[in-house]
Amino acid sequence: MLLTVLSGLILSVVLIFFGKAFTKKLGILLPLLPTLLFGYYIQLFPVISSGKSLIQNISWVPSLGVNFDFHLDGLSLLFSLLITGIGSCIFFYGRTYLKGHPYFDRFFGYLLLFMSAMLGVVLSDNLLLLFIFWELTSISSFFLIGFNNQNQDSRKSAITALSITGLGGLFLFAGLVLIAHIGNTYSISELISRKDILLNHNLYPLIVSLLFIGAFTKSAQFPFHFWLPGAMKAPTPVSAYLHSATMVKAGIYLLARFTPILGGTTYWSYTLIAVGGITMLYAAIHSLFRVDMKSILAYTTISALGVLTFLLGLGTKEALIAVSVFIVAHALYKATLFMVTGIVDHETHTRDITQLSGLRKVLFPVAIAAFLAALSSAGFPFLTIGFIGKDLIYEATLHYGIKEWIWILTGLSIITNIGLVAAGFMAGIKPFMGPLPSQYASIHLPYKSMWIPPLLLALGGVFFGLFPNLLAESITNATASAMWGEVLTSHLHSWHGFTLIFGLSLATLAVGTLVYLVNKPSHAKLNAMEKLNRISPQNIITGFANTILHFASSFTNLFHNGYxxxxxxxxxxxxxxxxxxxxxxxxxxxxxxxxxxxxxxxxxxxxxxxxxxxxxxxxxxxxxxxxxxxxxxxxxxxxxxxxxxxxxxxxxxxxxxxxxxxxxxxxxxxxxxxxxxxxxxxxxxxxxxxxxxxxxxxxxxxxxxxxxxxxxxxxxxxxNAYLLAKGKNVVNVILVDFRGIDTMFETVVLSIAALGVYSLIRLRLKSSEKE
Missing domain, CATH: 1.20.120 (Four Helix Bundle (Hemerythrin (Met), subunit A))
Structure with a gap:
């Protein structure tokens, strides 16, 4: 497992130093690494599905409790497959999408860094190691979101994303340290056996609050959701990879991983239900007013993340099974729709659904992928894995333990899914239906490496929809078991008879289709919606941040006057x-x-x-x-x-x-x-x-x-000077060995300063910038 994490990091460094030569001659080999890693994790299906798990322990800094401890169970295997499997598709897709870009090598260096960081997050069995990789995902995503660094909006979006997720990481670190201190271990596996100690501790509410902030900021939960639509300034391969299947689900993974450790309390459950419920409803409604395909998909992604948080809050067996299936369903159809959006933008140079129509006539394979993904997003019965995912959501709400809440939770889920049905059709069907405008008559299919990956993912959603029990037996049962803490089994079928759940699914599909047909998105409606931004979380948080910035500026000018x-x-x-x-x-x-x-x-x-x-x-x-x-x-x-x-x-x-x-x-x-x-x-x-x-x-x-x-x-x-540090000069031993961490950080500071000086020396300003 360590090698799978380090391989991407090593290749990323290689691209930094030898990227130009590598990508020109060997660029075709770039998708090989994620594909090989995907194959490696697939062959572990028999071991994990049998209820076993794999553990790897490698000593790193044992005196501080920081070791390369990795743990592969159903939950981490599911995410590893998403990271490497969808990553393989993105690498094939991105090679063509960014062909000829001057920073082609840099892009894939960042992408490999991110892939390795995400693998590190989901495989880590050490709290501090998990945090290190968690922050590395924020840093690498910052470079990916701001990849088009000549664009001011891209730079601003990257800084916003880093600020929100970085702030959440700070709170998360505090929570992890408290967990380790109270549980007396940094091992996540060992913490499960010490659950009672954590739950009964008087700092439990503080620990959970800190963990929630870290998870909510990364997974774009209300009111921290606004960084995700802004991050759509990134190239489409980034959106398809980070913002549908991997990075934004890191917060979901964190909540799922700590469910058997900290879950089961009213504070845990009610908070997740409330935050997830608000997020999924808020974002689903907002998606109906968008006209940009990526913006529509961004808000439906936020809504889907809210659904997953909502289900984790329910915390029942049915809810956790629904989480495991919906993660797969959402990753398959959302990555497909993002890549389809990239192809449409690549060929037509617009993503505005008010200007797009009839593209099926010139982009037929792409249209098939989009139709299948939209149907999976809508939960089309008997054909798609999305249908089973929505069925399981309704099953989880209808079987919730508090009867007074059942119809409130179910109604909230129905309204959300209606919005997701309509928004999925807006992004996946509307651009391809109707007459073909004359300005698009001359466009043609891109290279196969661009349209085959989304078609494969869309067909994957159909395959698992037709044979859902293969998914349950191979991975989703093991995933739900990892979250529950005990073995869970479920038998997924496309048909359970004429039940209330099936009726709700059909009603959701019918009403969602009606909303799609009736709703006519326009820039006028969008502008009217934008007027409410004065009371939006983004405006409030940005105003608060500006206040802090003003205070910091005044404070700095007062104390740092240059003398x-x-x-x-x-x-x-x-x-x-x-x-x-x-x-x-x-x-x-x-x-x-x-x-x-x-x-x-x-x-x-x-x-x-x-x-x-x-x-x-x-x-x-x-x-x-x-x-x-x-x-x-x-x-x-x-x-x-x-x-x-x-x-x-x-x-x-x-x-x-x-x-x-x-x-x-x-x-x-x-x-x-x-x-x-x-x-x-x-x-x-x-x-x-x-x-x-x-x-x-x-x-x-x-x-x-x-x-x-x-x-x-x-x-x-x-x-101990000689025994522990092999030095006879006690003062020198204290400075060099016993204060080694202090010396290490001093070295880091000097290294950062050296990099800054080197950057200034190599800086070449344009004539306009000099003025």
């Missing part, structure tokens, strides 16, 4: 306040003046030299004299270190002072004398601040002197 002396003053004042408050709260100092040891004559001499050098630094008009006086101060400190048995510190201080003095002399000796424009009031202020700082540090030293001496820490380092 180094101002920064020093504020840092010292803050330190004084913090240390002063701590001294005040810690109680009186028990060391009396008579307990102190009086200095010797040579120590008094060093102190007077320090005072004299300090006076010279403050009063001299010459920079060179000030530098020399500063070096004298440094050497005096070196002598104090020597006197008090710290020769290693003395040597370090001596080396640094000598080096900095030489550098200062080389740089400053040609500069003119100081220009003294400082007012007397500022001098008095600075003197008070400096004296206060000295007094506070003296009090801190006395406070430390009054505390009882504890040698536990020094004893630990002394005993």
């Amino acid at each position: 180094l002396r101002s920064y020093h003053l504020k840092i010292i004042l803050f330190a004084e306040l913090l240390l002063g408050y701590r001294l005040w709260m810690s109680g009186p100092i028990t060391v009396s003046f008579w307990d102190l040891t009086y200095p010797d004559l040579y120590e008094i001499a060093i102190i007077f030299i320090l005072i004299g050098a300090t006076y010279i630094v403050l009063t001299t008009p010459s920079r060179l004299t000030a530098v020399v006086a500063m070096s004298v101060i440094g050497y005096c400190i070196c002598l104090i270190f020597v006197i008090y048995s710290a020769p290693d510190l003395a040597m370090t201080q001596f080396t640094i002072d000598t080096l900095t003095t030489v550098l200062f002399v080389l740089v400053l000796y040609k500069l003119p004398p100081f220009i003294n424009l400082t007012r007397s009031s500022i001098l008095v202020r600075d003197a008070i601040v400096a004296l206060s700082f000295g007094v506070i540090l003296s009090l801190v030293a006395l406070k430390v002197w009054s505390e009882p001496i504890s040698a536990e820490i020094s004893k630990f380092y002394g005993e």
Whole structure:
């Protein structure tokens, strides 16, 4: 499993360095990797469907509990198949869609990075590892959404998506850390056996809330849904892959994975039912007013994600079986419709359904794929997997435990599905029906690699619709079992007789078709709907974000005015306040003046030299004299270190002072004398601040002197420096080994700074940008 995750990451790096040569000569091999991975996971069907699971444990940072622990069960296998299977289709499709694009290699590098990150998310059995891959999906999707970086709307959409999902990731990280702390393990598999500990803990509501925010932001739940329609600025292969089958379902996967760990409570269930219900209804209604095919599909995707969240909230056996089937059904028909939309846009250069019609006459295989996908989206009986998915949704609502809620939940599902039926027909049937406009008479089918993948996915929806029990026996039963925590079995059939559920499905299809025929989307209706944006979640959250931005700008301008002396003053004042408050709260100092040891004559001499050098630094008009006086101060400190048995510190201080003095002399000796424009009031202020700082540090030293001496820490380092770190110099061992993480982050900061400097050096601005 580790190799399947790393393979995409490795190939992504290869494309970064050798992309141009690789894509020109070996670009045809790009779809080979996801296809091979798809084949690998397919052959694991017998193992997983038998109720077993695969575990791989590889030590990485065991001291922090971060390991490459992977777990493959029904749930992770289902998502792995979607990621690699639909990914294979997208790679074949994208090769032609982006043929000749100057950043062709870069696109597939990002796509491979995203594929590997998603595989990492669904396979991870370690909380911290899951979070690392979770954030990697946000970063890689940022590059994919903003791929057309010359377009301002694309850049804005990418930043919005990253901001929303990144904020959710921050909350998720806090929740995962709390889960690990309370459950005393980072292993997701082990947490299942510790469910009672988590459910009975007083922080349970906080943990669930943090987890919900992470999942809701990633899966575009209300009110965080608005980033998804904006992300449609990405190339169509990105929309088909990220926003129908993979990235947006990461939040659904997270909720499903933690259902057997945190689920089963009223807080969990009611929250998911409420948020999912609002999302699915809100988005389904909005989709009916859209005229852009991708926009229609974006809102129906949001609605479908709401349906999945809603079902997870119901939490019954029937609901979890419905979740497993609907994930497959939605991925197949939605990826198909997105790719069809890309073909239509590629050939006609528009996605406006008010201008499109009759395309079946020139894009017949594409029309077949679109018709089949639209029928699956509508739940056409006896033929499509979408019909079984909708049946299972109604079965879950009708069999819900609280009888008073049954018809409310069912009614909500019916209204939502009616909207999805009509919207699916708008995107999948309307552009291909009716007369063919003359301006489209000359268009032709694109390369087979563009229209065969969506046709295969659409036929897949028909195949599973005709033989649904194959799907149940191979994967969906195992998926539902992973969410339930125990073995679940279901027998999926296209025909269960004339039941209430079948009647509701037919009624939904009939009314949805009627809505499609009656509803006439137009730009006038869309503009009227857009007037409500003043009270939309997007406008509210954007306004809140702008308020924070304004505050941050004011705060920055107040504290960062460009003067180094101002920064020093504020840092010292803050330190004084913090240390002063701590001294005040810690109680009186028990060391009396008579307990102190009086200095010797040579120590008094060093102190007077320090005072004299300090006076010279403050009063001299010459920079060179000030530098020399500063070096004298440094050497005096070196002598104090020597006197008090710290020769290693003395040597370090001596080396640094000598080096900095030489550098200062080389740089400053040609500069003119100081220009003294400082007012007397500022001098008095600075003197008070400096004296206060000295007094506070003296009090801190006395406070430390009054505390009882504890040698536990020094004893630990002394005993373990050589045993654990194989070093005899204790100070060096502490800096290099025991503070290794600190050093690592310092290295990361320096690396980021180096990349920034390198980017500025290589920057080549256009003449218009220079102006």
